[in-house]
Amino acid sequence: MAPFLRYTLIIALLLTTILASAEAKTGTTKVVTTLPVLQDYVNQIGRQHVTVTSLISGLENSHSYALKPSDILAVRQADIFITIGAGLEGWAEQLVQNAQNPSLEVVVTSKGISLLRDSGVTHATEGTHVHGNPHIWLDPENAKSMVRQITTRLIKVDRDNRHDYLANQAEYLRTLDTLQADMKRRVKMLPDRRFISHHPAWPYFARRFGFKIVGNIIEQPGAEPSAKHLSTLTQRMKRAGIKVIVSEPQLNQKIPRILADETGARVVTLTALPGALPGTNTYTDMLLFNVSTLIETLNP
């Protein structure tokens, strides 16, 4: 055998051994999620029994994400793949097909949750809000339903640890209930709970906590707002005395700033994805940050 071929063979054998031992050592259920919010739910329920990666980071835009070759590899090696659905990840179906992983469990967490419709959306393309608003997780009641679906699937794949999953779920659902009740109480005391949002990420959040969304800068994700829409929005803000514009770190801040200059409103940056701003690493931290920041801005 030529020396080159022999070395190649030895290296290949070594790599196989290393990979096999890494696999045996972890022994955890491998989960891939589309969004960091789903990654956090899996970590809360699975803890030491799971290894979770999110394809999209907190600073990326979930509407305009472009798939990477490493995403296909990650899903090919995963036990469970978790998405929001509702048209948010228009590329997920293709990804699952290309991954060719027959034992993969796919969880679509929006299943069973009734979607809100955005007002003003006339035309829509895949990956936007065509099936209704996909930002369901910003209501902790929806989060509870999503978490239950994740727990069920973890138990299906790893029945041995079901008692841990159920105990972790019970604890996490209690945390969500307590947090929700506290935040609702705080919002209730505000005299003015109205705001304009940059992109319509907040209808579920507003409905749960008692905020009122008076309009959106972007009505169709991915499309620039028209001059006519912006002028109508400016008039409405001035007439109603709207003092707050909610933007997101994943979006261009230019238009919110122009609108704020014209109306005297303040721009506040909240995040729909954990990890995009300091102090928002988990779902509960993110909810607390969003509600507290909004309260401070509405009631300076």
Ligand SMILES: [Zn+2]
């Ligand atoms: Zn959106």
